Amino acid sequence: MSISERRQRELAQRAELIVDAARELAEEQGWDAVTTRRLADRVEYSQPVLYSHFAGKDAIVDAVAVAGIAELTVRLRAAVADAEPGREAVGRAARAYLAYAVEHPAVYQAMFTMTTGLPFATDEAPDALKESFGELSRVLRPRAGQDLGSLTEVFWSALHGIAVLMASGRMRPEHQRERVAIVIDLFG
Amino acid sequence: MSISERRQRELAQRAELIVDAARELAEEQGWDAVTTRRLADRVEYSQPVLYSHFAGKDAIVDAVAVAGIAELTVRLRAAVADAEPGREAVGRAARAYLAYAVEHPAVYQAMFTMTTGLPFATDEAPDALKESFGELSRVLRPRAGQDLGSLTEVFWSALHGIAVLMASGRMRPEHQRERVAIVIDLFG
């Protein structure tokens, strides 16, 4: 069975290669530039090979999203790890979240803007997503009444709104600090 | 000069026809279904005619966005017209904003999600947009310190975040009331 095991391993590696290439291409030139042909070119296989790993282009985007969610979780956790829940922790979480969105706009888009086949807001959601949400929840605990879940959703919405309106050029870039301060005031 | 005037008028009417058709098609079947061919078919002209009115498909989307912004402004104004700025007015504005996003998801996408060539957050922005922002600002006035602009941006971000995370299926639909209540608590 070791031969087919090696094959499985190689297959999985190539899937990862494709996802990485998609992510790089998207970060360099935006998602519009991520076509199946260019992607195939980057991984040095023919175009149809992509379809033996993923159901379609959307599935590749979803895979990039999952990787990004895991990354965001790590950063959030690191940011709030040794902070008492409350004002200080809220600030750290907000800044970490927005920093990720600014540093990886394309991945952020895949995660939270582009149409996705991933389950969100249900038990079947990716673990990393639930963990990210959990971190946001944790810093809000002192502030919450009984409905911590909904408060977290509003916190997330505010951060997400700021992130996307900034990224699409719909909000004044030079006032980001003030907005973050206000978010901390409101939620901290 | 009356002949060329009539022509100008007819031209403008057809431009409007195109924008209306794009909007209808988008509301019925989503923006993916809005192709230049289908659009031309609806207005009963050939495809190239679109390009004598608009620089490209994106410009048509922008036109739908501008119309939507004007609509939203009217609804916001009506919602908060005879309310004292403060908690009550914040609630009305929030509900009106989110209701519009739910009732016209495709137009809302054109306005605030899709890539746009429209100027936002500058003096050149469409008047209706500045007015909408002004209405949001007005209801927040009692709550604001010196930086009313940034507070309004955060308020808008929270509403926008809720709207898009809901629309893309990323947030629990059954808790919308709780989230709105929290927004009112925070900003009212």
Add this chain to the structure above:
DNA sequence: TAGTGAATCTAGCGTTGCTAGGAACAAGGC
């Protein structure tokens, strides 16, 4: 060494946004 099955490629389908070139038509001068 011949046969089998998986892996991979070439080629092509239907559709996309957009454009070039020519046909049809109305307006104005003789």
Add this chain to the structure above:
DNA sequence: GCCTTGTTCCTAGCAACGCTAGATTCACTA
């Protein structure tokens, strides 16, 4: 009334898109 001019509009076509069918090549098994 006829001919020129200029505008309006359409047919046809380009390159690129996501995706798939069929043939081909290759590695492994018996």
